[in-house]
Amino acid sequence: MERGRSLTLLLLLTLSFLLSPDVNAGKILVFPIDGSHWVNMNLLIRSLHARGHEITVVRTSTSWYIKEEASHYRSITVTLPEAISIEDQDFFVTLLVNMLTIQREGGGSIMGFVNFYTEMLSCLSRIHQQASQLVVEMFENKALMQSIRDAHFDLALVDPGLPAGVLIAHELKLPMVFNVRWITSGESHFVVAPSPTSYVPTSGYAASNKMSFMQRVKNMLYYIFNTCIDKLVVCPHYDRLVERYFGSDVNFYHLLQGADFWLMRVDFVFEFPRPTMPNVGYIGGFQCEPSKPLSSELEEFVQSSGEHGFILMSLGTLVKGLPVEISSEIAAAFAQIPHKVIWRHVGERPNNLGNNTLLVKWMPQNDLLGHPKVRAFVGHGGTNGIYESIYHGVPMIGIPLLFDQFENMVRMEARGAAKVVEAIQLTRENFLQTIQEVLHNPSYRSNMERLSSLHRDKPVHPLDTAVYWVEFVMRHKGAAHLRTESYKMPWYAYHSLDVICFLKAVLFVLLAITVGCLRFLCLRLCGRRKSKQE
Template sequence: MGISPLNCGWGICVFLSLCLISFTPPCDGGNILVYPVDGSHWINMKVLIEELHARGHNITVIRASTSLYIKEKSPLYKSITIELDKKVEPFFIQYLQKHIKAQVEGASAFTFFKITLGFVSAFSQLHLLMCDYLAQTLDDPTMVKSLRDSQFDLVLTDPAIAPGVILAKYLELPLVFNVRWITGGEGHFAIAPSPLSYIPVPRSGLTDKMNFIERVRNVFFYSIALLQQRLIGPHYDAICEKYIEGGCDIISLLQEADIWLFRSDFVFDFPRPTMPNIVYIGGFQCKPAQPLPVELEDFVQGAGEHGVIIMTLGTLVYDLPKEVSDAIASVFAKMPQKVIWRYKGKRPSTLGNNTLLVDWMPQKDLLGHPLTKVFVAHGGTNGVQEAIYYGVPVLGIPLFFDQYDNLLRLQQRGAGKILHLSEISQCFEQSLMEVLHQDSYRQNMQRLSDLHRDQPVAPMDQAVFWVEYVMRHKGAAHLRTEAYKMPWYSYYCLDVVLLLLAAVTLLLLSTVTMFRFLCYRCLRKPKAKQH
């Protein structure tokens, strides 16, 4: 029986209609100004830039001449290089070395407190340096004219270091964040309701289930975050005062951003209140694993059924104290598994033949390899989210920043285990064997992976859609709350409470006065008549 031309034509129409419905509204190639943060933050930003470039958008990146990660020449973007005479990386390296040494030696809480205070002070100087960097740009009439003449559609920036936020205000452009951190801590605390009774403050080491003492601790860490913002905020406020008509403050500028592309999701993070202009893109950098280089694939296949363990402690940690690296290497040497370890330090004396030291590894492709059994990692956001995506359990060795909090979220869900640096010599082998051989770790991580992947729209597609949405509509002001314009006493309705208390007090006083007056009239005896 043949198919009629009418039915065939109708089927083609239906097919084309479905195709049109499935596509998002078109957006001509936009003109995007990117103000990134160097280091691991740039790794995230570059992934997003690659996708925006692939979709036909023109990208311009502002970079420092001292940048180690953001290259001046790239097929993805044009660059604007600002000359700087200071490098940022030594500042981090010095702090990390002190912090790692204190952890290995099991230093006292007071020692860690002093190191933290020194870090906060040095971090304040870093922000000051970045403000000088921005002032250098804004004081250059040729540069400013070039930026204005380029007719950018929006500014895409990472607000952990915030010159890009002020630049967007100065150029009067819509603003999109690729964000998890802001100048004073985690981004949610600046824009969304964040009750300290169940929202753990970063670096507090707490979950969303807190007893009274833990809530006290949470408030203490929140106070530290406020202190950090008090130290950093004035640097940006001074720039606002000089270059922005009417002045401004950095927190208000952060709250004015159109879209927050937030590098987290609620598979990884604890549930919490949020806002309409926060778009969760956790794991947006993840994609199906690609084949490994031939030599690396041969090494992995040599592990057979035992599989492979991979280890890295991030981009900033090149080596470890000798006693720690030797202890790790000696445990690896006993294992039947093959080990791939990203390590640039001196070769450990106890290194076994089953362990391959590399300067760099294709981390995502290794995590996605079916023979990878365990990921030994420091707990950076990128690595944790990639482990979730590929379903690989984690033995975490947190070193600094948010790493303990990230790993705590995995441990809380039974998908990872935390091992402190001071415990390496005594507990590394036992902890590794536990994560390797207890099926619950892999099962729990696989469950997280299934939850993460079960989304109607992929995180990267969401990120690109909302960037293009802001370009199409010249901003997204209708998604922003106006709460940030309210004084604090109005935000918490203290003025309303005071008014109600005053009204109730006045009513009570009036009632008491009336009651006393009536009692006085009733109890007063009339005078006897004189005859």
């Protein structure tokens, strides 16, 4: 009996040891992007740390969200010759003001279009030039690189929007997982999976997947435009580094496409259906969670809204605030409704602010969206806010400002769960009209609640999916069996143009032989008839 108890105890201890997260714990080298991207990456590495993995984050000395010290990771801080523009908290405010000014003055003119994209491309090139210096600073620091090699990392977790980490992971020969939606050329599906422009809207073109002929023409032009931008504006910064450190036989774009696994921050209740690949996992909304109780001050304000409830407004983490002339129009519209308003506002205090509006510098957005008294969410169309709205079933009023926000809000409008007001055309009258439509037309809430039901109906939480695939790649030291090698094919071979030309040539030869034979037979028959007549 005593021996049986001892064996049972030994078995339990063995199982406990084998199931402990520390047994398969690995070392993960993380290359994040600051700002809202870091919110997602930080959540993922917290979960990985809780599983027993050792996390090391590469950051720059000017990072404003990515802290040098944290309980769930250690950091490697790199000082760059020039700070990356997006790590300056005023950068996006300045960019937004410039963009709004260009749009107002240029309107729909060709010159306005040229000015808009000249400004955007100048900023884009400068950001990637600054970010590419991270590679130089790390590669030229021999002691740092040796210490990283000596750490024997098992995997690189990279946000490839700024792909310096791709080059460093290649140098260290590490398996690579992307935490991604955007890469250098736009939406990441366009690099990893077939993306027919006949029904897949390209990055920068705010359209649905049901396009007219002229929309498909524009979609193709945007695709060509994006490809040219990537090849001529972005990639040259990294191509020079690849040539310098790896030689001419290594292709930067192949390194980018060669990631073992892509964790896409996408859910198809939001994204339009499109082709995908085996090494893609979908984790859209993985940051969403049930709401927690509010602070006593916020709860008291929310409860004071009575039967009308409250509206939430936030422009995310990148933009401190709209220009005061726009925010004042919004404030004037809010002042005319019976609902309470909680507005995350950091910039200059707007005029026309009503007694029903509470300005806060920070708020628990997820918890407020999950409150039973919330009626609508006014946002800029960032994906974090959109997924939290979907998760809690709260209809949206969109004021897209920059980058992918216009496309995001088109998707929500196509689902019947949001209505958009353009910032440059916003007035208190049209903004108030939009608020009233979303509040009083029940289809917006019912459509969003339907999306919420679809989004929540999953066998595994998206965050667990993300953790599983990261550990999968570590366990198997890569996932080459899931990755197509098609990206290494020449473009003409990928599109089978060589095969088409070959088959056409064969067909032409067969047709020529057939015609030749027929002609030969006709000539012989004619010759025989002629000889008989003679």
